[in-house]
Amino acid sequence: MFEKNVKLVNDVFKEYYFKHFELIHVPTRTSEREFGYQKFNEGMTRHLSIKDDKELHLLLMTQVPSDVYCSNAYYSFPNLPMSEKDWKGADLIFDIDAKDLKLDCRTSHICSKCNSCQNIVKQGINCSVCGSTKLETISVTCKNCMSESKKEVVKLLEILTKDFGIQKEEIQVYFSGNEGFHVYVVNSDYQTLDSRERADLADYIMFNGIIPETFGMNKQNNSKSTLPDVNERGWRGRVAKEIFGSKSKRAKIVQEVLSGGYSVFQAKLEDWRQEIGVKIDPKVTMDIHRIFRLEGSLNSKSGLSKILCKDLENFDPFSDACLLGDENVEIIANCPISFKLKNKKYGPYEKEKITVPKYAAVYMICKGFADIN
Amino acid sequence: MIQLGIRDLVKYPFLAETGEYLRDKGFNLEQLGHPDWKPIVEKAYGRIVVATTGQIYGSAIEDFENMDSEILSFVIAIVLLKSAGIPTLIKRFSLSEARRAERYLQRDLLQKKNETKLELPLKIMQDLFSVKVMTDEEDFVISVSDYLKRAVQFHEKEWKLINRRVENGFVFLTAHETVRLIRKELDGYINSKIQAVNIPSIPETFRERVSDLSLLAKKFLEYVTVSSDYPPCIKHAIEVLDRGENLPHSGRFMLATYLLSKGQTADQIAPLFKNAPDYNERVTRYQLDHIAGSSGKGTKYSCPSCDKLKSENLCFEIPECNGIINPTQFGKKRTANV
Numbered sequence: 001m002f003e004k005n006v007k008l009v010n011d012v013f014k015e016y017y018f019k020h021f022e023l024i025h026v027p028t029r030t031s032e033r034e035f036g037y038q039k040f041n042e043g044m045t046r047h048l049s050i051k052d053d054k055e056l057h058l059l060l061m062t063q064v065p066s067d068v069y070c071s072n073a074y075y076s077f078p079n080l081p082m083s084e085k086d087w088k089g090a091d092l093i094f095d096i097d098a099k100d101l102k103l104d105c106r107t108s109h110i111c112s113k114c115n116s117c118q119n120i121v122k123q124g125i126n127c128s129v130c131g132s133t134k135l136e137t138i139s140v141t142c143k144n145c146m147s148e149s150k151k152e153v154v155k156l157l158e159i160l161t162k163d164f165g166i167q168k169e170e171i172q173v174y175f176s177g178n179e180g181f182h183v184y185v186v187n188s189d190y191q192t193l194d195s196r197e198r199a200d201l202a203d204y205i206m207f208n209g210i211i212p213e214t215f216g217m218n219k220q221n222n223s224k225s226t227l228p229d230v231n232e233r234g235w236r237g238r239v240a241k242e243i244f245g246s247k248s249k250r251a252k253i254v255q256e257v258l259s260g261g262y263s264v265f266q267a268k269l270e271d272w273r274q275e276i277g278v279k280i281d282p283k284v285t286m287d288i289h290r291i292f293r294l295e296g297s298l299n300s301k302s303g304l305s306k307i308l309c310k311d312l313e314n315f316d317p318f319s320d321a322c323l324l325g326d327e328n329v330e331i332i333a334n335c336p337i338s339f340k341l342k343n344k345k346y347g348p349y350e351k352e353k354i355t356v357p358k359y360a361a362v363y364m365i366c367k368g369f370a371d372i373n
Numbered sequence: 374m375i376q377l378g379i380r381d382l383v384k385y386p387f388l389a390e391t392g393e394y395l396r397d398k399g400f401n402l403e404q405l406g407h408p409d410w411k412p413i414v415e416k417a418y419g420r421i422v423v424a425t426t427g428q429i430y431g432s433a434i435e436d437f438e439n440m441d442s443e444i445l446s447f448v449i450a451i452v453l454l455k456s457a458g459i460p461t462l463i464k465r466f467s468l469s470e471a472r473r474a475e476r477y478l479q480r481d482l483l484q485k486k487n488e489t490k491l492e493l494p495l496k497i498m499q500d501l502f503s504v505k506v507m508t509d510e511e512d513f514v515i516s517v518s519d520y521l522k523r524a525v526q527f528h529e530k531e532w533k534l535i536n537r538r539v540e541n542g543f544v545f546l547t548a549h550e551t552v553r554l555i556r557k558e559l560d561g562y563i564n565s566k567i568q569a570v571n572i573p574s575i576p577e578t579f580r581e582r583v584s585d586l587s588l589l590a591k592k593f594l595e596y597v598t599v600s601s602d603y604p605p606c607i608k609h610a611i612e613v614l615d616r617g618e619n620l621p622h623s624g625r626f627m628l629a630t631y632l633l634s635k636g637q638t639a640d641q642i643a644p645l646f647k648n649a650p651d652y653n654e655r656v657t658r659y660q661l662d663h664i665a666g667s668s669g670k671g672t673k674y675s676c677p678s679c680d681k682l683k684s685e686n687l688c689f690e691i692p693e694c695n696g697i698i699n700p701t702q703f704g705k706k707r708t709a710n711v
Contacts, residue, residue: 081670082670133650134650162541163539164517165543166542189542193522199525199680200524201517208535208684209683211536234538235535283623
């Protein structure tokens with residue numbers, strides 16, 4: 001980010017942190033967590049230990065980080081190098097990101113920025129100005145992205161509570177501050193699972209690695225009695241709902257499934273995976289040493305806050321997580337995609353000098369669509 | 374407190390109670406060295422031979438006359454193995470004995486209607502392996518986390534959690550699956566018991582069979598031939614980079630760790646990444662040195678397992694993979710000298 005932009009964004013971030021201490025708290029078991037932060041145009045500082053909210057707020061005020069992180073893991077010595085930390089366990093974490101959902105709407109609000117000449121390219125794999133292929137994708141998020149991401153969160157919550165027996169009170173859902181949601185599971189039996197075990201858990205959630213035999217379809221000798229029923233729990237029940245829809249059609253569909261045979265069923269499972277598997281990022285769930293964005297902190301990719309969703313259905317990230325100041329700022333915007341913040345539409349802008357509230361200016365600067373005038 | 378009968382000790386001779394039982398009966402090693410006990414030494418040797426062939430030693434547990442000799446043959450087998458000190462034989466023996474115990478555990482679990490019979494196998498699993506097994510109509514249930522901690526050792530797809538009945542935090546299993554799940558721990562437990570045994574000297578009558586064990590072990594030497602072909606996941610990663618397409622971080626990590634494990638240096642590997650859309654020479658070098666352990670804390674990273682790569686959509690399995698569990702094993706062919 002250009003230095004002149006850094007100055008503005010830093011000031012706005014500092015103001016936010018100063019005014020919103022009530023949103024930014026250290027998580028439980030604070031002394032066992034590793035903290036880390038980044039500043040604009042600087043590398044990561046991690047392996048930090050923070051004792052309480054006061055110490056965290058002091059760090060925010062003195063360092064004004066672009067991003068703040070905290071481990072999902074618990075360690076005996078969180079501030080020592082990784083190999084000496086003595087890992088004790090980690091909350092289960094899930095990341096659902098609109099960019100992983102392969103949504104049709106994405107093409108309408110994605111573009112690229114040339115790393116060589118900063119030109120914004122709406123389409124294509126080459127920069128239209130300098131011809132470079134080193135392009136960085138930039139996206140803004142739309143309402144559809146958010147509602148589809150929410151659907152994935154709801155699917156995930158169903159599996160966590162019904163299949164894994166996790167209490168609702170042990171689950172927290174956060175807006176990530178950019179394009180998705182972070183889900184935490186605390187106080188559960190699952191804290192001591194290692195990376196490999198979490199990978200299998202992630203596969204379960206994503207409906208990965210399923211075999212037809214699980215649904216009573218064998219290579220030979222299939223009978224209707226082993227096929228799943230809509231009243232069953234877990235994946236058998238969910239798949240039964242996909243196959244049979246309502247009960248009245250069951251007899252006919254059973255015949256179709258049985259006559260289709262093993263390989264047809266196998267191909268169907270693959271199709272259903274797209275529909276019923278939860279689209280989490282498995283790498284996040286598998287990572288037991290991750291430092292994950294801290295609740296209440298700002299996301300430097302957007303200037304929006306990572307914030308707890310108390311009412312997921314009605315949560316509107318473009319208003320509820322847009323908490324920066326609204327004084328006007330003059331910027332030069334080159335933003336080919338329009339977006340909405342606090343119920344107001346911005347853009348598209350074509351290399352224009354505009355005056356917009358700070359939150360919208362920071363959003364565009366963080367995305368790489370604008371520079372301070 | 375469960376009162377173990379002698380039949381229980383025949384089935385599960387590795388339990389601590391076996392020692393107490395033999396002490397109470399007045400057995401000791403010196404006494405067992407007497408030529409009169411030679412048949413038991415032979416029985417013990419036979420028990421090892423059976424184990425080394427990959428079979429399971431069968432005990433006649435209904436034969437009350439011979440119960441002591443069944444228990445003693447297990448103990449003497451351990452004495453013989455420890456004296457010979459050949460790890461491969463100890464490994465084969467403990468695995469075979471674990472399989473044998475597994476058989477009895479399964480049988481005991483299947484007697485579900487008889488609660489007394491169920492008590493011992495459930496207690497063994499709880500006390501020795503900290504797995505709480507409960508019953509639910511026809512099935513056995515264990516917690517998802519207890520299941521995952523064990524099932525990830527298996528590579529067959531039916532053991533993946535997704536292919537299991539999972540409800541309310543529990544996984545449903547048959548008796549066979551329940552005991553199969555703890556096979557490795559049972560094996561590890563018996564192995565650790567053998568390792569912990571300390572034998573100062575052995576009776577003269579045991580010596581012949583101890584030297585026979587050395588001969589027996591020679592059979593199990595393995596020759597490994599290695600082909601120079603890359604596994605499909607590595608080929609795929611190289612192709613992606615060659616085309617100038619983006620290979621995710623996890624794919625780059627796999628490629629680097631694989632090639633490092635095959636003896637290539639960071640200098641030899643770095644040019645592979647040149648075509649990547651976000652190539653940065655300095656960053657690439659830094660990361661390769663870090664993975665190789667030549668910078669940072671010196672931790673050398675190893676190639677991710679096939680399971681992990683499958684989860685990350687980096688696996689492109691072909692028949693030649695032949696059940697390997699890590700890409701670094703691709704192309705290795707083991708030939709036993711039998």
